[in-house]
Amino acid sequence: MTTPSSSSIPAVRAIVTGHTHGLGAALAQQLLSRNIAVLGLSRSSNPTLARSYRNTFDEIKLDLAQTQQLAHWLAGEDLSRFIAGAHCVLLLNNAGTVQPIGSLEQQTPDAIAHAIGLNVAAPLMLASAVACASTGGAERRIVHISSGAGRQAYAGWNIYCATKAALDHHARAVALEQNPLLRISSVAPGVVDTGMQAEIRSTSAEQFPLRGKFDELKRNGQLATPEQTAEKLIAYALSDAFGQTPVSDLRELA
Structure with a gap:
């Protein structure tokens, strides 16, 4: 795929959800280092980015799992003001949760609602708003951060699998609409060494029978770093190839 420089797509503005840690923080930092303005959406703030990129970074504190709170924010003018004048608007729907982990009878209604709000409702609401x-005539590029779990079922992850599969199918359906100003792809980034991975390894084997596999990946140094993954993901999102396939896997891209 052809990977452009930050200047080959003029006036790019990016929205990154979950920008305060892990892959989201790496995505925001690397976009800013390319002189791409970033709007971060998260429950908390990222003071490091705020200090380092005063002119090109902004953030909004939002609990994206609370759909009414997000709807209220989207009804305002913050998003329109941020993307005004952009030639390309890039949305990276990164925020998500692997909880609730466990069999169906171990889950609570509140945990299920929280996961669906954060993993599905928020990305779809933001995609529509963008x-x-x-x-x-600005181009829109929408990246759903998906997972192999959306394409392969795992015991103990029935909610996580379902929510990631929802993002994949959303991208497939939107692509069929053939909007000439919109590209979308639901991208599985591979296994990344983030807080979510630590959360998975702290789960009991009873809740998640495949936990040992993730222990082994960490032990053998087989987890990608957030920085490595962010670099590949941004290169893909800004490339000519982006959007040609509505569902993709970062590990399979040339």
Whole structure:
């Protein structure tokens, strides 16, 4: 695939969810280092980025699992002001949760609602808002951070699998609409060494029978770093190849 420099797509503005840690923080930092303005959406703030990129970084504290809170924010003008004048708007739907882990009878209604709000409702709401925001003829590029769990079922992850599969199918359906100003792909980034991985390794084998596999990946140094993954993901998102396949795996891209 052809990987452009940060200047080959003029006036890119990026929205990154979950920008305060892990892959989201790496994505935000690397976009900013390319002189791409970033709007971060998360429950907490990222003071390191705020200090280092005063002119090109902004953030909004939002609990993305609370759909009414997100809907209220989207009804305001913050998003429109941020993307005004952009030639390309890049949305990276990164925020998510692997909880609740465990069999169906171990899950609570609140935990299920929280996961669906954060993993499904928020990305779809933001995608719609970006697609219809008034920015003239600006191109929109929407990246759902998916998972192999959306394509392969795992015991103990029935909610996580279902929510990631929802993102994949959303991207497939949106791609069929053939909007000439919109590209979308639901991208599985591979196994990344983040807090989510630590959370998985702290789960009992009773809750998640495949936990030992993730212990082994960590022990053998087979987890990608957030920085490595962010670099590949941004290169893909800004490339000519992005959007040609609505569901993709970062590990399989040339």
